[in-house]
Amino acid sequence: MRNHRATARGLRRRGLLGLPLAGLAAPARAQQGRTLELIVPYPPGGGNDIGARALAPLLERELGAPVVVLNRAGAASQIGMTQVARARPDGLTIGYGLWPQTTTLYLDPARQATFDRSSFTPLALHVIDPGAVVVRADSPLQSLADMVGTAKARPDDLRISDNGLLGHEHLASIQLQRMAGVAFNQVHFNGAGPALTALLGGQIEAGIFAVGTASVQTRQGAVRALAVLAPQESPFLPGVPTAQAQGYDIIAGSTRAFVAPAGLPPEIRDRLAGALERAIATPEHVEKMRQLNIPITFQGPAGFAAYWEEEERTLRPLIAELTREGRTQ
Numbered sequence: 001m002r003n004h005r006a007t008a009r010g011l012r013r014r015g016l017l018g019l020p021l022a023g024l025a026a027p028a029r030a031q032q033g034r035t036l037e038l039i040v041p042y043p044p045g046g047g048n049d050i051g052a053r054a055l056a057p058l059l060e061r062e063l064g065a066p067v068v069v070l071n072r073a074g075a076a077s078q079i080g081m082t083q084v085a086r087a088r089p090d091g092l093t094i095g096y097g098l099w100p101q102t103t104t105l106y107l108d109p110a111r112q113a114t115f116d117r118s119s120f121t122p123l124a125l126h127v128i129d130p131g132a133v134v135v136r137a138d139s140p141l142q143s144l145a146d147m148v149g150t151a152k153a154r155p156d157d158l159r160i161s162d163n164g165l166l167g168h169e170h171l172a173s174i175q176l177q178r179m180a181g182v183a184f185n186q187v188h189f190n191g192a193g194p195a196l197t198a199l200l201g202g203q204i205e206a207g208i209f210a211v212g213t214a215s216v217q218t219r220q221g222a223v224r225a226l227a228v229l230a231p232q233e234s235p236f237l238p239g240v241p242t243a244q245a246q247g248y249d250i251i252a253g254s255t256r257a258f259v260a261p262a263g264l265p266p267e268i269r270d271r272l273a274g275a276l277e278r279a280i281a282t283p284e285h286v287e288k289m290r291q292l293n294i295p296i297t298f299q300g301p302a303g304f305a306a307y308w309e310e311e312e313r314t315l316r317p318l319i320a321e322l323t324r325e326g327r328t329q
Contacts, residue, residue, distance in 0.1 A: 059275055131228075132214040134214045144243060
């Protein structure tokens, strides 16, 4: 049996959780004041990695304990999210995942994911970043109509990237292909960083990225956006029309949020969620995210849990349909 009193004393002494003794049953290793591991299930350079690293020092200040960002990329985030789900629920491991990617991983039977929504404790929704269709700055493609026309002339040949199988980019590409009656050559990557490298290197002709990533690259003159996948134009991509305005009713985006393993004691959950909320609301973080063109859309544990549940309800029949069609491989 663990020494709960010693555990609580250690947590309070180290300042990681600052929780009262009563009712706290954190695992013994927490008394050592270990560093909080923030797992990003994608490679360095993408939106999740950038957002996590922007927030980490502020979260460290709020918690009074070191925070280290660990990239655990692979299998369209399945490797990293599996690691989060399997971690001990002691408040020392949290994940910064991507939705709908996390949801589609366990809804797709072919993935054989060992986690589902019940495997995690929702902590905070951080960002809802709309998608954007982009091409290299020197591309001859000027609009979605140009993309569709090229795909009709070259069936299954126009190469378009996504940041992971069944992520928001992949699902948006499927929607566009269905609406336009065309077939792209879909190329899957493990994150925005590798996908962007392939686009800039000419290995692919178009890609779908979050506006935060696309706008930075647009500002640097590396890419050009053809459409925003949101109900309104984005202030971060001024003058770029929506897909709806071009005749394609597609709304898609990247939702980034924090989770812990299931079974996290409520006191620890509330402490972590509160620290995340305060860190996200700091003027430093708000300004940093503004500079990165990433919109903050905060929701706490209850709001994020409801968002996730509704997303799962909406996606379940779609993923079942795509599975029957063999489109999830």
